Structure formats: C-alpha cells, structure tokens
Amino acid sequence: MTRPGGTVITPAVLREWPLPGVEGGKESHGRALVVGGSVQNPGALILAAEASLRAGAGKSQVVAPDPVAVPIGVAVPEALVQGGPVAGSGDLAPGASGFVAELCPEAEAVLIGPGLLDPAGAADLVAACVPHVSSVLVLDALGLAWVTPDPSRVRDFAGRCVLSPNLAELALVLGEDADAVEADQAGATLRLAAATGAVVTSGGTTTWIATPEGALWRAEDGGPGLGVSGSGDVKAGIVLGLCARGADPAQAAVWGAYLHGAIGGRLASRYGPYGYLSRELPAEIPQALLEVAR
Known part of the structure; x- marks a missing residue:
C-alpha cells in the first residue's frame, strides 16, 4: 500500500495557486522545446509538442531525427521542427x-526524452544537450x-x-x-527529489509530486485508461507548456498531474474507462483548464 500523506x-487547491496568465501575443506565452524521438517512435514528440501548446505555450519547437521531421511538422503544423x-x-x-x-536561448522550457528507445544513446544525447539549457529542464522517459x-x-x-x-x-x-518502490511511491518520490534537487512527478494510479524540500502532493483522478502508450508523453508536454508560460517547476508538476487526470476522466466519461487513445488527450486540456478557473 502507498503510504498516506501529501x-x-x-x-x-489549484485556484489558490493560479497559473501565470497568457495575455498578449504568442511571444509573451513562452517557447517550449521538445528534444528526442526516434525513427520508430515519432509520435511521442507529436503528443508532447501538441500538449505543450494546449497547455498555453505560445510556441513549440521540436528537434527530431531527420527522416521523421517533416511528418512531425505536418502533424503539428503550429510547431517549428528541426531535423537532426x-x-x-x-x-x-x-x-x-x-x-x-x-x-535553447529563446526557450523558456526544454523537454528531453520522449520517443527515445536506446538507454545508452539517450544518456549521451542528454549529456550533449544539457550544457546548452539555461531555462527549465524537464526530463522524461529515457531522458x-x-x-x-x-x-x-x-x-x-x-x-x-x-x-x-x-x-x-x-x-x-x-x-x-x-516492488518496494511500488509499495511506497510517496517515499520513493521524496527520496529522488532529495537526491537530485529536482521536482519529481511520478507515474502510477496515483501521481505523487515531491520537491527537494519535502513538500508532497498527490493526484488521484487518473483512472486506468491513462495507462496507455503515449499518455506519459502528454503529461510531460503539459508540464513543459506550463513551465514555458511561466509556472515554476513545482506548480507546473502539480497542475500537470491534475490536468492529466482530469482529461483522462473527461474521455473516460465519453468512451468508458478503457480504450481512449493518447492522441485524444491534448484536445481536452483547454477545457480542463477552464473548468478549474470556474
């Protein structure tokens, strides 16, 4: 059993911690940069990039393997896509x-990791990229x-x-x-936050968010349907977009966890607890944001 707490x-809770506004033009909403992907799995970048825009980023940019750069650009026409x-x-x-x-110099937040398949190569990619990141860094999946x-x-x-x-x-x-981590997800999330000095948002039926200082939150609205391929890429993209528009890392992780669960709940009410697709999640983000503000 996951220990209680948080x-x-x-x-x-979210209304008492409002997100930065998105008034003004796209330049004032922040740029989100997504780095990663593979020839076999370009969809992860598509999901993360769209989610960042749906969460309020003004611009989304993607660095992807060259053979899939054009298809990604077609799938997310709002994004600038650079083939590498x-x-x-x-x-x-x-x-x-x-x-x-x-x-990186013009990006308010950078996400590295979606769609990568080789652990050793992913570590090398992150190592080569992080010296250039001077803004918020989000690491997901093999990142x-x-x-x-x-x-x-x-x-x-x-x-x-x-x-x-x-x-x-x-x-x-x-x-x-x-098994020990699954039995104490809250404790494991707190330990990783303390060890890294980073905000950690873990994934499971319950999502736990911890800060290095020991603050702890939990989101319990996900539902089993979110346990589907690509769901984590959408969650990471939401966090990225919120950081790009000016939320600090803890706020972005807390709001991101709630929104991820809320959009899953919206689709579950429409399709049932299972069977909806990760590609259907991003379009639900703006309405979920609006409902919190009510």
Missing part, C-alpha cells in the same frame, strides 16, 4: 545538440537514463528542473527494488 490536488542526425538505433543522435544550442548513474548531475538545475519517471523508471534511477 496534499490532495483539487480545483480548490540519426543514431544507429534510430534515435536522435547526440550530434543534434548543435541545433539544441541554437534554439532519465542520464540521471541514473549519478542523480546529483541534476543539481546544477536546482530550482528549474522536473523529472517525470514512471514507476519502473523511478525504481531504476533510485537503484531500488521495483
């Missing part, structure tokens, strides 16, 4: 860091492979980093038994 995230070199695994290669360096050998690596991003592991990734980065 603040339950409700609309009332491809590793033997099909992943975006570390040589793409030059394009990341060009785009966390860079953190696993040495969680203290993220401390250079203290106050401007969000880690978004699922339960298996949470156990792997901590070097702990997966």
